Amino acid sequence: MLRDHLLLVVPLLFGVTLLTILSNKIRVSYPILLVISGLIISVIPGVPNIFLDPDLVFLVFLPPLLYAAAWNTIWKNFWQSRRPIFLLAFGLVIATSATVAYVSNSIIPNFSLAYGFLLGGIISPTDAIAATSVLGNSKIPKRVVTILEGESLLNDASGLVVFRVALAAILGGQFFILKAGQSFLIVATLGIVIGLAIAGVIYLIHRFFPTTPSIDSAITLISPYIMYLTAEHFHFSGVLAVVCGGLFLSYHSQQIFSFETRLQLVGLWETLVYLLNGLVFILIGLQLPHIVNGLEGYSLGQATMYAAIISLVSVVIRIVWVYPGAYLPIYLSKRIRRKERVPPWRNVLLVAWSGMRGVVSLASALAIPLTLSSGEAFPHRNLILYITFVVILVTLVLQGLGLKPLIRLLKIKDDSKDDQKVQGIELRVRLAEAVLNYLDTNYGEEIQKQETFKRVRDRYERMIDIAKRNLDSDQATEATLNFLPKYRKMLVELVHLRRRELNLMSHNGEFSEELIRERLLELDLEEARLKH
Template identity: 30%
Template sequence: MEHQVLLIVGAALAIMIAASVFSRRTGVAAPLLLVGLGIGASYLPGAPEIEIGPELILAGVLPPLLYSSAVNLPVIDFRRNFRLISWLSVVMVIVSAVVIGAVVHWLFPAISFPLAVALGAVVSPTDAVAATAIGRRVGLPPRVMAVLEGESLVNDASALVVLRTAVAGIAATSSFSLGRTALEFGWAVLGALVIGGVVGWLTVLLRQRLDDPVLNTTISFAVPFIAYFPAEELNASGVLAVVVAGLVTGALGSRRFSARDRQNQATTWTTFNFILESGVFLAMGYQLPALVDAARGETTAGELTGLVLVVFALLVLLRFIGLAGPALRDREENKEEVRTRLDQFEEKLDSLTPADDREDARITSARRRLARGRADIDFEEREPITRRGFLIIGWAGMRGVVTVAAAHTIPVGTSHRATVVLAAFLVALITLVLFGLTLPAVIRRMRFPGESSADRHDAFRALLRQVGEDAIDNLGPLESQTIDGEPIDPQLVTKLKDRILPRVLAGVRDAPSIRPDVMEQTVILQLRYLEAMRDALSAERGIGAYSSHTYRKVEAMLDDMEKRLDAS
């Protein structure tokens, strides 16, 4: 039996890799390939029957899957698009789940209202993986991709919270109460925010103090489960706690982790995410024939077809209706009024005279908020979401791995469970086929203006120059610095100012040769300036005058410099 399990795992990994390579070369969505290969594998002679329990999906697959997405999401993009992301991923998820639940229960009375709401919750979250992969290839604006990624992350958590309360309603002996569901939803969200934030913060502090890549990677693997299980024990949302922990880790890790730890984390979770997502679709395809057989005993082919078409039509209709409000609101906003308020706020700050250090710190913090407000307005004017952008956001409403995985968490033994799980899978499959295959052509049809490589390079050099100047301003002149209380040798100061430091601040990779007797002092000083540049980058990122891509590029360059200096 052990040999058979190892054979299945090895064959599954080989199929995942082959499907990914074929997808990249042909443009066919990898989930579709995996589902098809899974179906084919289920008909092979001697193919074993595999039963995946809901507990394994809910506690073993979804936490690391959501954490891997959250930890890599740029916080600046999430903040700037928070209003639209929260509208799509929280409000529209709840509305979609309830509307779909009500309509499905009305048209198919055999499906109870709680189970119908569970179906609505399962199919409501979008999956941005395929959409963003296509978008990067054909020139989708970065802000539209940021909205899709942020929506996909948060709506996974909110949909699973709704699913949790709906499943509780299925198990309840009394009738389903919308009021009770709302209260449970509120506590699930509030408790998850607190638990996820605390877990993320504490684990970042612990990993910051460890200088061991093995231990850091091990803790990184444990974080989603450390957040999930305590939240579940307190009747909060474990999956939302995982998302919050991931966002906190990603935000703090950019400043508190070493370059090596950040690189290890990115590689580890990208690999883990690939295996989990591919495995879920492959397993779903493998189980599909058995699921179809089970559904035949509960409903007819006509009823199942009607159910799938009704749910799909409602999803498309609700999504475009939900996007109409933000699209009209954004067009009506007057950015000049916001600029006027910011100018008035600046005049008020200029008139203030700090009486002590505390007031001076408050004024400095207020000026930073002012700069961030101006940067946000500039960003809105530089990268607005036009009607074409909203159309793409609506067209990119594909369902994916979370829909497939979450459907399996509906308790076994529930009446019409197989019908609902199969319907959810077929809806996800239709969206992947219909929207996934047509999205590239729709994006090309929109003809979005692209940012030139020269503009990206200029932004990179400008940000790098700014953080370098800030580092020099913060540390002061080289002549005034000391190492272990001793002044620096004048000849080394001259060499650093004329040859070495300009290369560090400019990000030049090839460092000049240095005599061994001054190497240690040179490395210490370079690391000192590099640390100051990281502080300046973190402060500038808090303002947000540049794109997240530019911040990542400068951070990657600083990481590369840090690794080379550590190896010196």
């Protein structure tokens, strides 16, 4: 059994890697290419049907992916954008679920509101990785990125809560909106409490127990599973537990981790997230035969018509929701007007169009039980699964492919780019001034007597002089703003030069190999510092 799984997973991971290389070459977002590739592979004769177990997604893939997304979230930016994030992550999810419920109830025979809310809860959450990877290196406003990432970080939880409440109502035979709302609040709130409580314990372990970078990394990898499984065990939101716990520990990471641990975790999480995401997206595409074969009771054309209508509804309701959500609070509240500028309509349209769905939606649909409590087959299960698959394809592939052309058409750009460069120079000046004060206070005598100490001080003094000269003018020129990147580029080139020399020395056997490896590691760390 294990051998069979390895024979499946290893080629898929290798294929994911090759397809990602291809996506970089043709400049198509890798989730889109992986889903399309999975679709193509799935229809090749002789390829076995691969079933995506929802437990695999919820228990293996989802916790680390959510935790990594929370860990990389800048809390300050997240909190500053909390109003639009919460309006999208909770308000839009509920609005989408309700709209889909009533539309599906109207167009699909014998499809009750409870089933409609079940479908709405499944397809309402957007996918964090899909949006950010599709946007890629596009130079768009950072606030837009923060809103999209924050939304997708939280709406998995709200969508899953709607799904769970609707499913419980179907299995219980009754559906009351008020009771569903109460259940939503309880499940979400206690999920947050559990996540923060576990994060607090983990914080204490990292902070006060004698750990090593390897131990810290191991605890960090295990943490999302502990949070998720604990919350789910008590039937609360495991997603919110992981997200809130991850945000808490990320905020305190400078206090609890050494620099060795932080460096180790960066590479570890980047690799893990890349492999998990790649595997998930190609598995989505591979589900097509299984889903179509299970479509009993409906013709393919009929099911596709329903799916197309629901897909259109999910796209339109997002656009309809986003514009009032962006402007009404500003126009209605003086306090908000004082704090925030009116967002450009182009940025709002970009947020409205970035509603790609992903693996959480598919896993939720697959998690619908095969039978009701009475033992009867679960009504409309296969149709819901097919509609979900089509919504993912429409939003991920069609909207995803249209995202970059839309950015170019609307001429959206990051207006804060120059300001960021100026702030970067000012930040370096402040740091250099702090260094000079420290050196003068603690090493004044050594600086006076020893040339080596004096050179260190002179280096920081020159850095301040150059930066201040560039910032003195009222309007910084492009050359001024770019002097640090050019300087950094030169330093990187010098690192490459030294690395080539070391490799040549290693080839010629001129020096100890251990010594050369130590110097190569130093150069790797130096280059990493220069590039980040």
